[in-house]
Amino acid sequence: MSRYLRALILFVMLASCGGGDYSAPRSLDNACAILAQRPTYGRAFKATERRWGVPVAVQMATIYQESKFVGNARTPYQWTLGVIPMGRQSSAYGYAQALDATWEEYQRASGGFGRKRDDIKDATDFMGWYMNNTREKVGVSLGDARNQYLAYHEGHTGFARGTYRSKSWLVRIASEVQSRAELYDAQLAGCRRHLR
Helix, strand or coil, rough: HHHHHHHHHHHHHHCCCCCHHHCCCCCCCCCCCCHHHHHHHHHHHHHHHHHHHCCCCHHHHHHHHHHHHCCCEEECCCECCEEEEEEEEECEEEECCCHHHHHHHHHHHHCCCCCCCCHHHHHHHHHHHHHHEEEEEECCCHHHHHHHHHHHHHHHHHHHCCCCCCCHHHHHHHHHHHHHHHHHHHHHHCCCCHHC
């Protein structure tokens, strides 16, 4: 076998071992379709619900808003003069758009230093941990998608101070998260088999 052919075969093999499929599932407005297409999501959501008590619909609505179910989602670049990249808007990454510092706090608290933000199981567990902290620190029910999202976006201190009140766009988005959680919850009643 020629060197060229061996190199080509090696290149193809290495390329096929690349990163995971981080693309969004189809039909993002249908919870059952999402779970049917990505069975690992259903297992992750259910495990987080069992461990942390956060309803599946709240998890799904939050992930929809944060990343549209794109596993390696990042914030956009900021540009100077329209052409010079100056870095990303924040360090948010992955399904849950967890910031570096918050993710590191989660890893210390959970002992999971090998966890990854672009892994759906780790991302949902992070959300369960964070939302439980929200309940304990500022008294927001785990089923209250609107206020959980506001606290998720503003942080516990910001939420307690009411910083979101001056951000009408954020209040609108939080209401959309609540509506989506209600939609997903109604849909999930017809496909519980996907949650095991």
